[in-house]
Amino acid sequence: MLESHVEERLEEIERRFAALEAELSDSAVVADPSRLRDLGKRHAELAPVVRAFREARRVSGDLAAARDMLRDSPGDDAEFLRGEIAGCEARLQALESGLQEMLLPRDPLDDKSVILEIRAAAGGDEASLFARDLFEMYRRYAERRRWQAEILSGSGSDLGGFKEVVVAIKGKGAWSRFKHESGVHRVQRVPATESSGRIHTSTATVAVLPEAEEVDVQIDSSDLRVDVYRSSGPGGQSVNTTDSAVRITHVPTGEVVACQEERSQLQNKERAMRILRARLLQRAREEQRLKLEAERRSQVGTGERSEKIRTYNFPQNRVTDRRTGMSLQRLPSVLEGDLDELIDALVERERAALLRGAGPGS
Numbered sequence: 416m417l418e419s420h421v422e423e424r425l426e427e428i429e430r431r432f433a434a435l436e437a438e439l440s441d442s443a444v445v446a447d448p449s450r451l452r453d454l455g456k457r458h459a460e461l462a463p464v465v466r467a468f469r470e471a472r473r474v475s476g477d478l479a480a481a482r483d484m485l486r487d488s489p490g491d492d493a494e495f496l497r498g499e500i501a502g503c504e505a506r507l508q509a510l511e512s513g514l515q516e517m518l519l520p521r522d523p524l525d526d527k528s529v530i531l532e533i534r535a536a537a538g539g540d541e542a543s544l545f546a547r548d549l550f551e552m553y554r555r556y557a558e559r560r561r562w563q564a565e566i567l568s569g570s571g572s573d574l575g576g577f578k579e580v581v582v583a584i585k586g587k588g589a590w591s592r593f594k595h596e597s598g599v600h601r602v603q604r605v606p607a608t609e610s611s612g613r614i615h616t617s618t619a620t621v622a623v624l625p626e627a628e629e630v631d632v633q634i635d636s637s638d639l640r641v642d643v644y645r646s647s648g649p650g651g652q653s654v655n656t657t658d659s660a661v662r663i664t665h666v667p668t669g670e671v672v673a674c675q676e677e678r679s680q681l682q683n684k685e686r687a688m689r690i691l692r693a694r695l696l697q698r699a700r701e702e703q704r705l706k707l708e709a710e711r712r713s714q715v716g717t718g719e720r721s722e723k724i725r726t727y728n729f730p731q732n733r734v735t736d737r738r739t740g741m742s743l744q745r746l747p748s749v750l751e752g753d754l755d756e757l758i759d760a761l762v763e764r765e766r767a768a769l770l771r772g773a774g775p776g777s
Contacts, residue, residue, distance in 0.1 A: 417471075417511050424518065425468045432461045464517045471510040478503035519769045525591035528626040530567070530693040534579040536599065538617025541606040543576030545727075546619040548750060549600060550580050553593075555752025562586030567686045568674045574608075581690055583626060590625045595761035597623045597724075604729035614730060618723070626689065627696035634692065640664040641684065646675035663687045670694050725757075739764055 485496045535542035557564045569580040643658040660675035661683040674683040735742040739760040
């Protein structure tokens with residue numbers, strides 16, 4: 416059965432559809448090709464939703480009638496009606512599920528590849544080791560989905576962790592899954608360097624950006640300051656004898672990206688531009704989101720980027736996602752990239768939030 420707020424939105428869509436039909440039959444509209452085309456497009460977008468809603472309403476009526484008849488029917492008639500009721504229930508469930516899918520506004524970036532920026536936060540060396548664990552977890556998850564993971568830039572720690580690492584995950588649909596991973600991740604465990612066996616709490620941050628193509632973000636070359644320098648490894652020692660490392664500053668926004676992974680200055684510049692385009696696209700999206708929130712006074716989806724979104728508790732072999740409340744007693748498999756159960760719950764949470772928002776034709 417559809418929830419009341421979903422049914423109310425469907426009824427509103429049906430009223431809008433009826434109004435469009437009336438306009439399309441107006442002679443003044445027929446005489447205006449531009450307006451006729453615009454109204455015809457909106458009518459076509461709403462038609463599948465209205466048809467499914469009307470069919471669901473018809474099936475619901477048939478189901479109610481069959482249940483009423485069952486109460487007064489003997490023997491063979493009752494058996495036939497039970498079959499009819501089961502068929503109506505299955506049909507109605509399928510229609511309602513389809514309607515909820517139709518109501519969900521699609522994220523236009525869902526099919527894009529992503530850039531992950533993972534940084535050690537509180538906890539010193541242990542935080543950098545945890546940042547590497549997160550990198551490995553996401554790399555393995557990408558492998559499970561048959562996506563490619565490519566390190567664009569990174570800064571290592573003396574113990575083999577990452578102070579920060581920027582990774583491109585290339586594959587259709589990567590954004591639809593990884594976008595839920597932005598935030599502060601917390602680990603609770605006994606560090607390898609802890610001799611007394613005391614549990615430490617450390618954190619690492621994950622930022623997820625949709626990878627932008629050149630057509631998505633136009634960058635004026637005059638807005639860029641490009642500096643070159645020699646690459647350096649952990650501790651600052653030089654790892655290259657040429658000025659191959661590249662630092663690009665986008666002057667209007669102050670965004671700075673540095674890459675030194677490749678020996679070629681040209682390759683490092685290309686990688687830095689990929690990261691910069693992704694950051695500028697995300698900045699534009701964030702500005703648009705804030706503008707829409709101000710207009711709609713909406714609180715949906717705000718404030719989470721600064722929260723601790725997930726805890727990885729080693730002593731208790733448990734992973735807990737604070738947003739959904741889900742806890743899994745299988746930490747090793749999660750760190751091996753078995754993330755679908757956690758992400759599926761977040762996708763469903765997003766779907767529920769979207770159902771409370773705007774529907775088709777709004």
